[in-house]
Amino acid sequence: MAVSDTVAATPPAATPTPPAPSRRRRGRTAAYWLYLLPGAVLFLLVIGAPLVGTLYLSLTKWSGIGDPRWVGLDNYQHLLHDDVFWASFRNTIWMLVAMVVVPTVLGLLLAAVLFDVIGRRFKPRTAAALRAAFYLPQVLPVVVAGIVWGWILRPDGAFNSLLDAVGLGALRHDWLGDPGTALPAVMGVMIWVQIGYPVVVFMAALQRVDPELYEAAEVDGANWLHRFRAITLPQIRPETFVVALTCTIAALKVFGPIFALTRGGPDNATNVPSYFAYYTFFKKLQVGYGSAISMVLTLIIVVVAGIFIWMQARSERRDRGF
């Protein structure tokens, strides 16, 4: 018996199956894709094509001129044994502390204090002015900030003069010239640069929280810390994810401040993968190797971003109760 006969012989189902999407509805869905087309084309041109190009170059040996020579996975094998590469990733962990952990925690506290205490006890304009002050370093071009901090931290700079002025002249130091202090100094600068971003995002998030929740908690006798833990933190979790994700990506690919402040030195004490890739690519003219570093960095950023997004989605599902 032919299959078509079987189908034809099957009696109509007792319960009606859901109707198939009408042709009109399918047409409308297809039209949505048209709206995605410009973005998709741009993505392919601006991100997709360079990414494929970099992947190809990472499998070659090339000085930037002439024809690249195919070397397969040699560059990646070399990376695994390159001390500078691993040193740069160790420094990245410290940059994550300076650009994600400290700014997020401090930013949260500052936003809560500005919103809850300053905003209520003083005029809202005071809180807004302070918020703008914290955000100011984000507006400055990072290279300008780097140069200015370079002046402040140099041996005869403002920071050492300040130490002199407060009677701590014995602590005078070449902060960026000593491998022991260069990374902490750069971390301090990065905390200063980053702090305004979470403050602004968290303050906006706090304005979204229903005041009745706080009022109810206050009636129940909850103090500020209780309210902060039980209401503020859970309510602004989506913004926390966004801040943590964007700051993590910024920390992983940080380049400008390192370039302006230390060029990765002294003795690779402040080297990071993006600066190492730049140095290998443009200074050593090892385009293939520089591309391999960039590819590994890209992969790490994509994986970390994926983990964050997955955690965020899981958290949202849990909040909705399914």
Add this chain to the structure above:
Amino acid sequence: MQRFRRLVAAIALAATATTTVAACGGGDNGDDSDAKVLKLWHYESETSAMGVGWNKAIEIFKSEHPGVEVRFERKAFEQIQQNAGMIINSSEGPDIMEYNKGNATAGLLSSQGLLADLSDEADKRGWADKLSPSLQTTARYSDKGVMGSGNWFGVPNYGEYVTVYYNKDLFQSNGVKVPTTMAEMTAAMDTFVGKGITPLGMAGAEYPAGQLFYQLALSKADRQFVDNYQLYKNPVDFKADPLKYGADTFAQWVQKGYVAKNSASLKAEDMGTAFIGGKVPMIVSGSWWYGRFKTEMKANWDTFLFPGNTLQAGSSGNLWVVPENSKAKSLAYDFIDITLRPEIQDLIGNNGGVPVAADASKITDPKDRKLIEDFNTVSKSDGLAFYPDWPVPGYYDVLVSGFQGLINGSKSPDQVLDTIAKPYADGVKEITGK
């Protein structure tokens, strides 16, 4: 329908025009003597010695080539440095361009066939006679792009060298004489240290530390060492003199307070401004500072060659190169020839530059004349030893990092020599395959 026809006609017209223009441009038939445009790029500022000299050269070129248009474009140094390969490999590049000397730049482009071979012109026009052997080193490149031998791929017409700048007023007020030997130099520095003055300005975050190390090493070196180190003629032992002497002496100078221990993070600009401001009595640095000190420094100052050295860090300046794609090669050669004429060379010298073929007696300012005479002394005795970061790409940062460690005391001279030896060996292997 009519609109469609108009569109087709417009496309056809554009296509015809394109092919006609392309035909006018002509293929490269090897004869460009009738070219009517010379596209010239360089990156010197208008008021610099070279900028002034080359402006005059353009004037002379125009008067000697009536009907030829000079299309000059001033470019940024970094713009040329990072994009030269792509630029001159295209049809949009210049006919003649200022470009950086060295293996990683002019050498690399020449090895890829992107630069015109200037050997015949150098012989025919006498350029080879005007440039001393050590100046020719940066003009000639082997087929692997290693400088020092092979064909001519560039022509320098100015030079640069490392010398000692000193503040005459500070020397006088502290009773210090201008040293002529290394013993006198260290005695002078001891005097300054005794009076609480750090004698040598330094900038560990940029080139000055590497250059001081190299100057010290050169005091124990000969031409064979320079050839081995810069031109890979023989392997270099970093744990032996002269490099060992350079690193050891540098460390001693830091310990004795000749060089400030807290100068590891300073940049060359910091060192220069400290000298201009009279904060340090001496700096060891290049002739590129000369014009600036002349303009900005209020105290009396002068220069003397690093005492006791027959070899000095220094080289030709950057090069005129002619891209292989140039459609006006003959005109480009004429222009190079003009820049080497005495009147342009003297003009460069009288504006604070270091010409390679000037008559020192034609330089009116005695201080300018001394700068050029010192250069001529070094150049004629084959004393230019190039720069320590030249041998391999990326070596500049290696040296900076290494000598920062020596200044801040985080590394011993032996450790620094180890740090800088491996990248050198890796880089040489990369270039020579050995």
